[in-house]
Amino acid sequence: MTARATIAIGVASLVSGLFYFVQGKFQFVWLPGVGAAIAVALGLLACVAGWLGNRLLTLAAGAAFLLAAVVLMVLLVRGGFLIGNGSAFSLWLGLGVGLVTLGLADRLRTVVGSTEGNM
Amino acid sequence: MAQNSAAAQADILASSRLSRELIVVVRIGVALLWIQNVSWKDPPTFGEGPSPSGLYAFTRYAVEFPVFPPYTWLVEHLVLPNFAFFGWMVLLVESALGAFLLIGLATRLWALVGIAQTIAIALSVLNAPNEWPWSYLLMLLAHVALFATAAGRYAGVDGVLRPRWQASTTRLATALVRVS
Numbered sequence: 171m172t173a174r175a176t177i178a179i180g181v182a183s184l185v186s187g188l189f190y191f192v193q194g195k196f197q198f199v200w201l202p203g204v205g206a207a208i209a210v211a212l213g214l215l216a217c218v219a220g221w222l223g224n225r226l227l228t229l230a231a232g233a234a235f236l237l238a239a240v241v242l243m244v245l246l247v248r249g250g251f252l253i254g255n256g257s258a259f260s261l262w263l264g265l266g267v268g269l270v271t272l273g274l275a276d277r278l279r280t281v282v283g284s285t286e287g288n289m
Numbered sequence: 290m291a292q293n294s295a296a297a298q299a300d301i302l303a304s305s306r307l308s309r310e311l312i313v314v315v316r317i318g319v320a321l322l323w324i325q326n327v328s329w330k331d332p333p334t335f336g337e338g339p340s341p342s343g344l345y346a347f348t349r350y351a352v353e354f355p356v357f358p359p360y361t362w363l364v365e366h367l368v369l370p371n372f373a374f375f376g377w378m379v380l381l382v383e384s385a386l387g388a389f390l391l392i393g394l395a396t397r398l399w400a401l402v403g404i405a406q407t408i409a410i411a412l413s414v415l416n417a418p419n420e421w422p423w424s425y426l427l428m429l430l431a432h433v434a435l436f437a438t439a440a441g442r443y444a445g446v447d448g449v450l451r452p453r454w455q456a457s458t459t460r461l462a463t464a465l466v467r468v469s
Contacts, residue, residue: 175449179392198325247332256327256380257387264320264388268446271394275450 172272176220176228179268183213183235186261199261205254208238209262216269225273232269235262302438309443316390316440319403319431324387327380335376344376345369347414354416364413382406390435393445398468400436404429441469 189199190206201209212234219227239262242254254262302308329343336343351364368375386406389399411425434440441447447469454462454469 171449175446178444182391198321200328243332256330256332256384257324260324260327260384260387261391263384264391267388268392268394271446271450275453 172228172275173220173223176231176269176272177217178220179265179272180213180216180218180220180231183209183216183265187213199257200255201258202252202254205242205252205258208253209258212238212265216265219269228269229273232266232271232273235266235269239263239266302443312434312438312440313393313444315431316393316396316435316443316445319435320387320390322387322428323383323390323403327384327387330376330380330383332377332380333373335372335380337372337376344379345372347417348372348375350417351413354414354418356412356415360412390441393441393443393447395465395468396441396445396447397436397439400432400440403432403435407432439469 186199187201187206187209189197189201190203192198212231215227215234216231218224219231238253239259242252242259242262245252246256246259302312331343334345336345338345341349348364348368351361352369355361382402383406386399386403389395390403407425407428411422411429414420415422415425439447442451451466451469454465457463
């Protein structure tokens with residue numbers, strides 16, 4: 171179940187890369203070339219993590235999204251070279267938090283298991 | 290009779306895949322509303338300056354076109370003099386609203402935050418020229434629907450992890466069960 175959710179988040183990121191080609195009212199997220207490349211690369215990483223069912227890879231993909239969001243915001247404040255706008259920050263924040271939460275899910279199960287073992 | 294009717298209503302979401310999918314569409318649509326509207330909250334000034342624009346200009350509407358006098362006073366004496374801080378808070382809260390509603394994590398909590406933020410926006414701009422009051426009422430009602438249906442339990446992280454949270458005895462898991 172968590173693997174499918176990880177893949178779904180990866181696919182969401184891959185789809186978001188299409189905003190590179192969208193203009194006007196339905197450009198929900200602005201992603202220039204570099205931002206779109208990041209969305210595709212990290213989306214692929216999340217898909218691979220989900221496909222392999224690898225918790226560490228899921229966490230790494232989540233951390234990478236969160237790092238990308240922080241870098242995006244720093245660049246946005248500084249001005250000049252940009253990898254996305256505030257909307258991309260919100261998107262990557264969500265994808266990152268989602269992947270980190272899924273990556274830590276097994277840790278929660280371990281806690282449950284140890285509690286059950288003590289009972 | 291009333292109990293049977295309520296049970297049948299609850300069963301619609303449980304048994305109808307279409308209903309669940311439509312709830313997911315609503316949740317992701319509301320998330321995209323917040324995500325897209327983060328784009329014009331430009332840090333670090335947020336539109337504050339000699340020619341006010343963006344978030345600062347819209348926030349000032351609360352003073353120029355008052356809706357609720359105590360809120361107007363709050364904006365005039367607390368928010369506008371410290372606008373950099375409030376600008377960042379708006380940016381972070383609205384980014385998080387888009388983020389958490391998109392993935393369906395702690396969805397009921399963020400639906401409540403969305404209701405609060407919608408009320409704050411409405412109290413700022415409701416009486417401004419060219420505003421359509423129903424847009425804010427519809428925003429509010431959309432978040433009420435997300436809360437009422439616990440929308441993250443369908444194709445959301447809440448739905449995937451809730452059984453584990455319910456089985457866990459940790460404080461975090463207990464809290465997550467409550468807010469999902």
